Structures are given as C-alpha cells and as structure tokens.
Amino acid sequence: MTTVPGPLETSYDVVIVGSGGGAMTAAALAAKAGLSTVVLERTPLIGGTSAYSGGACWLPGSAVQQRAGLPDSTEGARAYLAAVLDDPDPERVDAFLRHAPELVATLEADELMDFEWIPFSEYYDAPGRVPMGRSIQPASIARADLDPAVMALLRPPVERDRVGAAGRSTLSGGQALIGRLAAMVVRDGGTLATEHHVVDVRREGAGRVTAVVVDTPTGPVEVTARRGVVVAAGGYEGSPELRALHDTPGRAEWTMAPRGTNTGELIEACAKAGAATDYSGEGWFCPGLAHPDGSGTFTLGFRSGLMVDQTGRRYGNECLPYDRFGRIMAEAPERIPSWFVFDNREGGRLPAIAMPEGEPADHLAAGTWVTAPTIEDLAAAIEVDPGVLTATVERFNDFATAGVDEDFGRGEDEYDTFFAGGSGPNKALTPCDRAPYFAARFVLSDLGTKGGLVTDAAGRVLDATTHDPVPGLYATSNAVASVFGSRYPGPGAPLGAAMVFGSLAVRDLLAG
Ligand SMILES: Cc1cc2nc3c(=O)[nH]c(=O)nc-3n(C[C@H](O)[C@H](O)[C@H](O)COP(=O)(O)OP(=O)(O)OC[C@H]3O[C@@H](n4cnc5c(N)ncnc54)[C@H](O)[C@@H]3O)c2cc1C
DSSP states (O other), X not given: OOEESSOOOXXXXXXXXXXXXXXXXXXXXXXXXXXXXXXXXSSSSBOHHHHHXXXXXXXXXXXXXXXXXXXXXXXXXXXXXXXXXXXXXXXXXXXXXXXXXXXXXXXXXXXXXXXXXXXXXXXXXXXXXXXXXXXXXXOOEEGGGSOHHHHTTBOOOHHHHHHOOOOOSEEOHHHHXXXXXXXXHHHTTOEEEOSOEEEEEEEOTTSOEEEEEEEETTEEEEEEEXXXXXXOOOOSTTOHHHHHHTTXXXXXXXXXXXXXXXXXXXXXXXXXXTBOEEOOOOEEEEEEEEOTTSOEEXXXXXXXXXXXOTTSOOOSOTTSOHHHHHHHHTTXXXXXXXXXXXXXXXXXXXXXXXXXXXXXXXXXXXXSEEEESSHHHHHHHTTOXXXXXXXXXXXXXXXHHHTOOTTTOTTSSGGGGTSOOOXXXXXXXXXXXXXXXXXXXXXXXXXXXXXXXXXXXXXXXXXXXXXXXXXXXXXXXXXXXXXXTTOXXXXXXXXXXXXXXXXXXXXXXXXX
C-alpha cells in the first residue's frame, strides 16, 4: 500500500476511483484546477489496461491533426460517427466531438504533455474517414524525466507484466500517457493511493453521493468527497459472474485487463445506490492468441496465414479490424477456439502482432501451437478433417495467386493492408505454402467490456428512477455504457472517450 506524495486524508474535493486514462485525465485536470484530489487504485500499480495500451487516442479535430496536415475536422468526425454508430445518444456524441479538441489543447498547454499523430487506419470505410487515420498519442518520454515516486507505481508494459520480457527506459504509448498524467497529478498536489479498493459509495437517501468505502490491507476506511466521486474503474471484464449475467462473449481469463483489476463490483454498488445501468453485453473485442497459462492475448495485423474454425473452414476476413473480427468469432460456437494456420515464412513465429506472443517453443510444448510437415498432418494434429483443411488452404492459395479473396474480400480495404506487406497482387493475401506448417489456437479476447453506468453529456451518472443526475456522482472509462455503443470507430476510441468524459466530469464539478 503506497500513497504518493503523502498519507491519505479522510476528505478530498474529488475522489477518483481507478487509474486508467479517463481517471488520470480527470485527476490531472482537477488537481491543476486547485481541487484537492485523490486517485484510489485497488492494485499495487497504477495504469490498469491503459498502461498496457498503445496510447492511441481517438480525439478528432485537434491541433495535433492540423499540425500533421491531416484532412481531419470535428465535422468530418461527426459525419464518420453518423455513418458508423448504431443508435447513438446524440447529446453524448456531440459533447464528445465538441470537447475533444479542447481537451487536447488543455493537456498540451502543460509542459508535461505532448501529442503526436500516429498513422493507424480507422476501422470503417465510411464518409469522413481520414486516410491512414486521425488518432493521436502522447509523445514518448524518458522515465528519468518524470517523478521517480510516480514511476515506481507505473504498471509495466503488457509483455513485461504477462511474460516477463525486459523493461523499457523510454515510456511510449499507454506508459507515456499514464506516466505523464500521473506526474501532473502529483506535481499539482494530488495524491495517488494504491491498494485502495473502493467497494461502495455512500449516498444520502436519494440525494448526494458523499463518500466512498475503501478496503485497504490495514482495514476499511471511508473517504469523503466534498464535491464529487468520479468512477473510472474499468469494466467488468474480469468477472466471470457479471460476464455470464450480462451475456458477454469471451471469458474473464481471456480478457486483456491486468489480473485482479476490473471486476465491476463498483458499478454494481452504484446501481444498488440507485444509479442507472445499461449492460449491453458489449466489449472491445479481438482475436486472442491462446497461451499455455489459459490466457488469451490481443492479436492484430495478420501478415499471412488464415483462420479456420473447428471444421477447418475460414469464416471471415482475418485482416478486418480486430473488434470486427472478434464479433464474427462470437457468432458461432465452433469458432471458439479457432486455429490460425500459418507457414514457415517467418521462421516459425506468428505472422501477426500478438501482445504478447510468447515463445514458439513454449507454445509447441504446451500444445497451444502445433506444427507438421504437411497440411494433412497439421489437420490431424488439430483434429480437423484433412480433406477440408487441405481444400481450405488450396482455395486460399488460389485467391493469393489471383489477388482476390472471393469469399471474404481480404485486402479490399485500407485497413487490411495497413500491416500486411505481401509481395503478390494483393498485399494482404500471401500463400500458405512453405513447410513446415503451424496452427495456433485462438480464443475470443477483449480490451475491456463497455456496458455499465448510464451517464449524460457532462459525465454525470443518472438515477435509475428519476433519470436525473445523481448529485456528486460521475463516471467515465469502461465503467460506463459506451458513447460508441457496439461500435469501435477507430484506434484510440476507448481512451479518447474515457478522457473526454473524465474532463467533462471535472468541468461540471468545478461549475457546481
Ligand atoms: C495491448 C493493448 C493495447 C491497447 N491499445 C489501445 C490504444 O492504443 N488506444 C485505446 O484507446 N485503447 C487501447 N486499448 C484498450 C484500452 O487500453 C482499454 O480499453 C482502456 O484503457 C480501459 O480503460 P479503463 O480506465 O476503463 O480501465 P483500466 O485502464 O484497466 O483502468 C481501471 C483501473 O481501475 C482499477 N480498479 C478497478 N476497480 C477498482 C475499484 N473498485 N477500486 C479501485 N480501483 C479499481 C483497476 O485496478 C485499474 O487499474 C488497448 C488494450 C490493450 C490490452
């Protein structure tokens, strides 16, 4: 249990629960505005899934895109969302779009924050899409340039946390995002408290939320929030019970959230205190490379190879944006697990970006990968009809030769070829023809769920009965029903939305 810079007090202006991108944005802005601010984080480390992330932020229309000379604008993003979203809440969408540029300007005015454009295709071919994307990310920064006490609390990158890979002296992506924001919080007088697990909120009848109840290693404490509580504690992806209750595809052990983090109990506690919830069973889905320990890891950017179901047949364009492919996986039981079939053209490594991939030898020893000299033998090893798998691979190879995927259109969209660098007529279609062959087991993973508390355009949590804002209770992050509903518009949508609504919550707190 650590508190930086000093001991925990019993009362703050603002109590922020969780320490991901939305939480830290709210905390940094609240502290900078002179509010006494505490961040309560249940684990020994700050940053959650956000610290694992690439740090891409879908924050359209800002000065960063202008500096990069992109054809981006708030109105362009509005057109894009209008085409992409199903059943949006117009007020929340409008609030997101209007405040995204302002948030970026406010953060960039601080010497500790700089953003830059990151080329990364958006996920739908729709009006308003910016070629090569409009996402931005915090610039990398040396660990040594940020407060060492804060750095000691920063959750390591995913490959280090999950498989023990080497650390980094330069913070990039989500590490830079959380590191920079957390350093701002502490510099401006805020407190970071780890191993402080918020288990309940105190509400005066049907009135104001005034405090939170916190489990700590030394016993329970109550922390008063004079102005408000901001719940930014992630979704319920780590809870098998809530996943089952809300019919959410995938499994708790396959999610990318760090172990022991986002289990949704605070969403439930708020609901018990009268908050409205909207559980859609939604998540930010992705194919997950199965690991020997039973986990699944976020995989994108397939360069070659093909995904087959348990009958040995393809069922989708493997180069689709990961959330869209994940949703196709979820449509039929024989697709989970799937097998990703690839050849030896990358020396036995997975021709994709898996976070993390792990060592091929460990996968082969554990049976999460198998290898064989022929496709027929590979089929036998994964208990698929050899005739079916051979026919699937031959058909795929014919498509690669012709440059046209007649079944699923792989390679037709800008996103499909963003990571793929094949040399044939279609960069996203490379034959699977170099022995030995491999099959890697895939499950349905996610980057978090995105159903939960119902909030308005100011980030205020609504009362389930009156539909009015609950005084003193705000929420952002994957703890809320997403402004994007079932859609994942482009790289950085989870963080972008969490950050904007975190900042709007602070604006409302200050106004009140
Ligand atoms: C490898 C990878 C790359 C990704 N890249 C991107 C990207 O580039 N851009 C993007 O937008 N998204 C990306 N994502 C997805 C994104 O990181 C997550 O969806 C998002 O960060 C979730 O933010 P959050 O605040 O909801 O949850 P988290 O970041 O997980 O933070 C929640 C925190 O709250 C704490 N907590 C939970 N319950 C409590 C409680 N009751 N009391 C106190 N603390 C609590 C948790 O321990 C955790 O630290 C990526 C994900 C992964 C895994």
